[in-house]
Amino acid sequence: AQSIEDLTQNALQELSQIDNPDELEQWRVRILGRRGELTGILRGLAQLDLEERRQVGALGNQAKAALEEGLEKRGRDISEARLAQVADLERIDVTLPGRPVATGRLHPTTQVLREITDAFVAMGFSIVEGPEVEWDHYNFEMLNIPQGHPARDMWNTLWVDYPMLLRTHTSPMQARVMESVQPPVRVIVPGKCYRYEATDATHEWHFYQVEGLAVDEGITFADLKGTLYEFARRLFGTERKVRFRCDYFPFVEPGVDMSIDCFSCSGWIEIMGAGMVHPRVLAGVGYDPEKYTGFAFGLGPERIAMLKYGIDDIRHFYSNDLRFLRQF
Numbered sequence: 001a002q003s004i005e006d007l008t009q010n011a012l013q014e015l016s017q018i019d020n021p022d023e024l025e026q027w028r029v030r031i032l033g034r035r036g037e038l039t040g041i042l043r044g045l046a047q048l049d050l051e052e053r054r055q056v057g058a059l060g061n062q063a064k065a066a067l068e069e070g071l072e073k074r075g076r077d078i079s080e081a082r083l084a085q086v087a088d089l090e091r092i093d094v095t096l097p098g099r100p101v102a103t104g105r106l107h108p109t110t111q112v113l114r115e116i117t118d119a120f121v122a123m124g125f126s127i128v129e130g131p132e133v134e135w136d137h138y139n140f141e142m143l144n145i146p147q148g149h150p151a152r153d154m155w156n157t158l159w160v161d162y163p164m165l166l167r168t169h170t171s172p173m174q175a176r177v178m179e180s181v182q183p184p185v186r187v188i189v190p191g192k193c194y195r196y197e198a199t200d201a202t203h204e205w206h207f208y209q210v211e212g213l214a215v216d217e218g219i220t221f222a223d224l225k226g227t228l229y230e231f232a233r234r235l236f237g238t239e240r241k242v243r244f245r246c247d248y249f250p251f252v253e254p255g256v257d258m259s260i261d262c263f264s265c266s267g268w269i270e271i272m273g274a275g276m277v278h279p280r281v282l283a284g285v286g287y288d289p290e291k292y293t294g295f296a297f298g299l300g301p302e303r304i305a306m307l308k309y310g311i312d313d314i315r316h317f318y319s320n321d322l323r324f325l326r327q328f
């Protein structure tokens with residue numbers, strides 16, 4: 001009887017020290033298991049006489065019940081403690097704001113290119129694209145810039161392998177269009193261009209250009225002004241005013257540049273160049289300059305974006321800095 005008492009006290013004492021399910025299971029096997037200490041004592045009952053067996057048997061059952069109850073309670077305490085601990089660690093605060101979903105975005109150049117081309121598509125122009133690697137023939141000669149002409153100095157050219165080059169503007173594609181279709185022509189050519197220039201805040205060696213061309217019978221300078229005025233208002237707001245001033249490009253005559261009134265200051269901001277297609281260019285593509293006239297224009301989308309968004313350095317566009325790109 002004493003040994004049952006001692007065993008029970010010791011076992012309950014040990015139980016109160018156990019704080020994890022594995023030790024608890026080891027305790028259960030050692031005390032209450034088929035070969036456990038208590039089970040061993042109760043098996044020894046057979047040697048006792050009737051009276052003693054009844055006494056010790058009752059004691060044994062009480063001890064077994066107490067130990068099993070202790071085991072049950074300890075098990076509950078351990079799992080509650082563990083749950084409380086986990087709950088603290090893995091608690092989800094449902095009132096927290098959701099995580100923002102990272103969305104992709106179009107490059108600022110692409111956004112402006114789309115705005116520009118949309119404006120002209122709405123006015124009846126079609127979009128065509130052409131090769132970035134070009135021949136001197138289309139990039140210069142077809143545009144009234146013959147070999148050795150000083151006008152070539154307006155473009156620092158990147159030669160792939162003379163007379164093959166990286167186009168310095170998108171005009172060669174305009175020439176390609178004209179030599180392949182008869183008027184009326186109304187096309188917009190967006191695309192990448194290249195110049196052999198030191199890069200600085202306003203010059204990149206690779207950049208985009210958008211050029212337009214309209215050739216038909218009876219096109220006048222008024223059509224040029226009206227079309228570009230409408231374009232400026234679509235892009236920079238209907239309250240915009242425009243100003244045309246004389247400018248020289250070898251492929252047009254007369255040539256102009258167009259400025260808009262500054263929205264935040266009292267000055268004029270040049271946004272593009274244009275002019276009436278030079279008769280030599282028309283003749284060069286097989287059009288009759290006596291029958292057909294046309295206007296053409298060109299602009300730089302990065303420059304437009306810089307004006308529109310107040311960007312101070314063109315090199316931001318292609319330096320792949322997400323701090324810049326994420327703003328668009």
Ligand SMILES: CNC(=O)COc1cccc(Nc2cc(Cl)ccn2)c1
Nearest residue numbers: 171174175251273274296297298299
């Ligand atoms: C960034 N570009 C500018 O400042 C000015 O670009 C311009 C100006 C005037 C005309 C053209 N293009 C053109 C094309 C042909 Cl095929 C015939 C005549 N002209 C581009």
